[in-house]
Amino acid sequence: MIPLTHFLVFSAILFSIGVYGLLARRNAILLLISVELMLNAVNVNFMAFSRYITPKAATGQIYTLFAVAIGACEIGVGLAIVLTIYRSRQTLDVDKYNLLKW
């Protein structure tokens, strides 16, 4: 049997990689992909807890389903926003998105 902490540490590593991507990237689509990585890390946590702590109720599996639905909404609306800004600014570079700065 795989220990629960293996899954939790894996999830922590995946989440940290997502955090790094979110901080270090400047392309809007890559930022969205990094957020997806972080969402997936959280889902791995939910699934691991579902199997090891509430194996009968499957609460984590239901939560993962909801999180997947929310993630799909997020990426859909996010990409629509990115496309809209791309039309007006002609770039995907988030450093150039400074409409609200001045």
Added chain:
Amino acid sequence: MSAALVAFYILAAIAIIAAVVIVTSSNIMHCVFFHLLALTAVGGLYIMLNADFIAGVQVLIYAGAVTTMLLFTLMLAKAKGAQPRALDNQQRGTAFIVAALFCFGLSFFVTNSNWSVKKNVDIIISTERIGRILFRTYLIPFEVISVVLLVAVIGAVVLASKEDEKGENA
């Protein structure tokens, strides 16, 4: 070392290496395809957690739909003028320190916590059982999620639809 543990390490290694490529590659197309690889490996981990239905959902929605949507957006946005600028910004060092501290802190607390793991964890949750739980216990959240999806669909269409010079939706 049992076969399950070996399979776990292989899948976890695939997912983590793919994730590292996503955040370090200089070619954005590679990033999208390694995103597909990472999410599929996470789906494999779900199978190891006795959740075949969620693994299917993962591959179907994340690996299938989201990656396709990302590719289409990329092709639409790259069509006019691909910018030669680097994909990374100047705060890579700070970002690495923050992420490493976060990873070590989280791993420390996770490994030192006392989780109340149940004795019998090899219960297979069938898809039928998930359906029953979803439509009995979690019926209201399920309906709310469907409304959220509808709002997201309408919002995405409204945002992405092209406006002409007069500011009206074409």
